[in-house]
Amino acid sequence: MTDHPAHRDTPDTAPTDTPAAHHSDDAEARAFRELLRGLRVWDTELPSFDPETAPAEPLPLFRQWLREAAEAGVPEPHTMTLATADAAGDPNLRTLMLHDADERGWHFASHRGSRKGRELDARPRAALGFYWAAVGRQVRVRGPVTAAGPEESAADLHRRSTGALAAALVGRQSEVLGSVGELARASDAAWERARREPEAPVPSWTLYVLHPEEVEFFQGDAQRRHVRVNYRREGGGWVRELLWP
Numbered sequence: 001m002t003d004h005p006a007h008r009d010t011p012d013t014a015p016t017d018t019p020a021a022h023h024s025d026d027a028e029a030r031a032f033r034e035l036l037r038g039l040r041v042w043d044t045e046l047p048s049f050d051p052e053t054a055p056a057e058p059l060p061l062f063r064q065w066l067r068e069a070a071e072a073g074v075p076e077p078h079t080m081t082l083a084t085a086d087a088a089g090d091p092n093l094r095t096l097m098l099h100d101a102d103e104r105g106w107h108f109a110s111h112r113g114s115r116k117g118r119e120l121d122a123r124p125r126a127a128l129g130f131y132w133a134a135v136g137r138q139v140r141v142r143g144p145v146t147a148a149g150p151e152e153s154a155a156d157l158h159r160r161s162t163g164a165l166a167a168a169l170v171g172r173q174s175e176v177l178g179s180v181g182e183l184a185r186a187s188d189a190a191w192e193r194a195r196r197e198p199e200a201p202v203p204s205w206t207l208y209v210l211h212p213e214e215v216e217f218f219q220g221d222a223q224r225r226h227v228r229v230n231y232r233r234e235g236g237g238w239v240r241e242l243l244w245p
């Protein structure tokens with residue numbers, strides 16, 4: 001399917017007389033653009049998604065899609081992009097692990113003092129993005145975020161692996177690091193403590209729950225007749241609607 005026109009991006013029509021064009025005209029830049037144009041998406045048989053079969057609420061569909069992504073061999077389907085904004089409204093994002101998705105919302109954890117933690121304190125709203133290439137599916141979740149209390153946060157951390165505890169014990173996330181040696185020393189000490197004290201407290205480690213106000217499911221289609229089903233909270237329930245792709 002590599003030659004399928006539906007999968008090929010239109011060539012750039014880059015201007016030739018600007019400094020930017022000059023700069024990007026060397027062989028390396030050309031090779032890079034060729035590489036990008038040669039890459040394909042969804043070079044595989046995609047599942048179909050009939051929106052008529054979508055449930056009344058997004059949670060069961062999200063759980064089903066994550067399970068199907070895992071079964072289809074998508075690596076790390078429980079990793080996601082978390083987007084936040086700082087106090088001035090500037091956006092930011094990073095990859096995180098999904099810890100759970102239930103009636104309360106989508107759960108993730110991090111340090112309260114990290115950049116994302118400070119952003120969530122200033123502006124407690126966020127968006128999550130999942131992309132599962134092997135099945136051509138994307139899910140977006142948006143809404144307000146609350147921080148769980150210290151007990152629930154600690155319980156969530158201590159249910160996880162020794163490595164997760166060691167990483168949390170290192171702390172100082174998003175601060176400037178002086179050298180890799182400094183990190184190696186802090187990490188060795190954290191691993192040693194995590195093995196010795198599996199319940200070691202990490203006060204800054206916080207479980208967050210994003211309460212969904214909107215959840216969108218996107219099923220890619222080889223002919224680009226992608227299916228988008230958007231759930232919006234309205235009143236006490238969910239409105240489900242199709243979106244143009």
Ligand SMILES: Cc1cc2nc3c(=O)[nH]c(=O)nc-3n(C[C@H](O)[C@H](O)[C@H](O)COP(=O)(O)O)c2cc1C
Pocket residue numbers: 079093094095096097098108109110111114115116117173174
């Ligand atoms: C696959 C993957 C999973 C990650 N999971 C987490 C996580 O669950 N919690 C976390 O704090 N950082 C996680 N990180 C690191 C974050 O992407 C990010 O570098 C870190 O949280 C600092 O972000 P910030 O400076 O915006 O606060 C993960 C990174 C990757 C690549």
